[in-house]
Amino acid sequence: MIKIAIDAMGGDFGPEPIIEGVVQALETEKFLPILVGNTEEIRSFLPPYYADKVEIVxxxxxxxxxxxxxDALKRKESSIYKAVELVREKEASAVVSAGHSGATMTLATLRIGRLPHISKPALATLMPSVVSTKTLVLDVGAVTDCTPQNLYEFGAMGEAYAQQILGIASPKVGLLSNGSEDSKGNTLTKAAFKLLQGLKGFVGNVEGRDIFNGNVNVVVCDGFTGNILLKTSEGVVSTIFTLMRQHIRKSLPAKIGALMMKRKVFGNMKKQVDYAEYGGAPLLGINGCAIISHGSSNAKAIKNAIFQAIRYTESDVNKTIEILLSDNK
Amino acid sequence: MIKIAIDAMGGDFGPEPIIEGVVQALETEKFLPILVGNTEEIRSFLPPYYADKVEIVxxxxxxxxxxxxxDALKRKESSIYKAVELVREKEASAVVSAGHSGATMTLATLRIGRLPHISKPALATLMPSVVSTKTLVLDVGAVTDCTPQNLYEFGAMGEAYAQQILGIASPKVGLLSNGSEDSKGNTLTKAAFKLLQGLKGFVGNVEGRDIFNGNVNVVVCDGFTGNILLKTSEGVVSTIFTLMRQHIRKSLPAKIGALMMKRKVFGNMKKQVDYAEYGGAPLLGINGCAIISHGSSNAKAIKNAIFQAIRYTESDVNKTIEILLSDNK
Structure with missing residues (x-):
């Protein structure tokens, strides 16, 4: 049975939503959760029926x-340190954490270790698009200053993930740039462009809008740009809905109209852009699996992060990354 | 009378919307447009009443x-080259172009020249926000690879523009980063952070979402990141409305609801995010004024770009930039 180590303490709201997410995941999937944290607190949130269906560390x-x-490396008694150690010791095949994402990335990289050919792991996230497939964007925050080689490896990792997890046979990989022409880019992306041409799925430079229109399956960028892109996108979404509410409030017909659109339009859209539906962001390039969830994850987000960890473990992502990168050496 | 040089030929749709925009601008403001391009074509679109209210070059x-x-520097007979020359020769105080933005920036920088203390001019754009004031973001595409000094100068230019054009007495200037803590950033922004601390209005690092929430008046970033940010934002807006239409189409009550929201909500929101309402993006840091408009500008966008050029010319932006930067030398 697949064993998943779960940092029960790290989220913004303590163990409650995390344990609830674990319970929800156990309702549909067979796996052994190893909950890491304060045993007493964990037990207090765990329904009796599930007491013998989990392990507690x-x-x-x-x-x-x-x-x-x-400081993460020195805090050896912390829940995230111990959860990561379980993967290092092969007592669990994946770790899920809604805690300090920098600490989780540092520990996963240094304690679990990197895959061969990977110089820096990358944080990957799925973004909604107007077509049915989502777009994988990486890196969104693991590597702030990147080399061309980093971006090349991100491309290979994205291609592997899209193949093995998203089920796309020949994923298209784009390099985020300030224009789609081959000549566009900054010093970093121009050098990365040349390396990425060695990757089967590479289609060249793409622009910000291509994340959302289904033109590509994977978008590669450095972690500084990716993080800004992610937060800007969140900002635009929340701005649009705030402006909409401001206008709706001022007109009675608009209020009624909004009510008529509530479930079928706004409800469905909320699902499409809700991160809880996705679970978390995998840290690609480590010799195992780490799923990094939002600090404010609710039970549904944790449940989906666990499902991601299970699918990742059952897949050949890491092997495919190795093959792609050793083929191109 | 203020003379504005206008590239009549450069836009995606030829001279028609540009001449129409000039005519609309003449209806409300007193200025002398100098239309640069094919005389015959320009005359064909110009209503007889306005024939003696413009100059044609x-x-x-x-x-x-x-x-x-x-190639722009070699194309000395091109409409944009000749329009920029009019500013260089002091025969016009500003140039407006909806043509090739790279060519316009190159020519404006090299032929009109930079202000003292400015190493690279920056393209600045206003972004909508949930509060009544808009946020100035720069650079959005002039300087792909920036130095810390460039970012510092962008900060001073943004502060000057916000004071003199947006009428904000003490504008807040933020540095776009991957987190708002002082310790966040990449190598470039960490070095720029130190220089920007010499600027009165500098409030530290900001995130993508701060562009839209009114926390700051000016957001500084390199032109590669700024360009990606701009196109990503456009992509998110268009994605949200596409998703909304997809859902509306599937439900009759939603269709009726959308109709009830059409004018008061969607109509007003469209105005808030429509670039035509803003006009164009000023290229800050040159010894004059250049307003760069979208290639697909309609008459309204051209009219507003001309108004921007007039306000810029009447203001003390350039003088304020010089003062801010010489004070801090």
Missing amino acids: EASDVISMSDQAT | EASDVISMSDQAT
Whole structure:
């Protein structure tokens, strides 16, 4: 049975939504959750029926969101440290955490270790699009200053993930740039462009809008740009709905109109852009599996992050990454 | 009377919307448009009443969107070259162009020249926000690879523009980063952060979402990131409305609801995000004024770009930039 290590303490709202997510996941999938954290607290949130369906590993410390990621290696009693160690020791095949994402990335990279040929792991996230397939964007925050080689490896990792997890036989990989022409880019992306041409799925430069129109399956960028892109997109979505509410409030027909659109339009759209539907962001390039969830994850987000971890473990993503990169050496 | 040089040929739709925009601008403001391009074509679109209210400067060549910006300096008979020369020769105080933006930026920078203390001019654009004031973002595409000094100068230019054109006495200037903490950033922005601390209005790092929430008046970034941010935002807006239409189409009550929201909600929102309402993007840091409009500008966008050029010319933006930067030397 697949064993998933879960940091029960790290999220913004403590263990409650995390345990609830684990319970929801157990209702549909067979796996063994190893909950890491304060045993007493974990037990208090766990329904009796599930008491013998989980393992608990005691951890007395929690890395909080305001702590430095650089301290993570020293905090050996923290829930995230111990959860990552379970993967390192092969006692679990994946770790899921809604805790300090910098700490989780640091620990996963240094304690679980990188795959051969990978210089830096990348955080990958799925973005909604107007077509039925979603677009994988990486890196969205693991590597702030990238080399061309990093971006090339991100391309290979994205291609592997799209093949093995998203089920796309020949994924299209684009390099995020300030224009789609081959000549566009900054010093970094121009050098990365040349390396990425060695990748089967590489289709050249793409623009911000191509994330959402289904033109490509994978978008490669450095972690600084990717993080800004992610937060800008969230900002635009929330701005549009705020402006909409401001206008609706001022007109009675508009209020009634909005009510008539509530379920079928706004409800369905909310699902399409709700991160809880996706679960979390996989850290690609490590010798195992780590799924990094939003700090404010609810039970549904945790459940979906666990499903992602299970699918990842059952898949050949890591093997495919190795093959893609060793073929091109 | 203020003279504005207008590239009549460069837009995606030829001279028609440009001449129409000039005519609309003449209906409300007193200025002398100098239309640069094919005299015969320009005359054919110009209503007889306006024939003696404009000057025409003949230009036999047009730089098209597919041409290289690097050729711009050699194409001395092109409409944009000749329009920029009018500013260089002080025969006009500003140039407005909906043509090849790279060519316009190159020519404006090299032929009109930079302000003292400015190493690279920046393209600035206003972004909508949920509060009544808009946010100025720069650079959005002039300087792909920036130095910390470039970003510092962008900050000063943004502060000057916000004061003199947006009428904000003490504008807040933020540096776009992958987190709002002082410690966040890549190598470039960490170095720029230190320089920007010398600027009165600098409030530290901001995130993508701060562009839209009114937290700051000016957001500074390199032109590669700014360009991606701009196109990603456009992509998100168009994605949301596409998804909305997809859902509306499937439900009769939603269709009726959408009709009830059409004018008061969607109509007003469209105005808030419509670039035609803004006009164009000023190229800040040159020894004059250049307003760069969308290639697909309609008459309204051209009219508003001309108004921007007039306000810019009447303002003390350039003087304020010089003062801000010489104070801090």
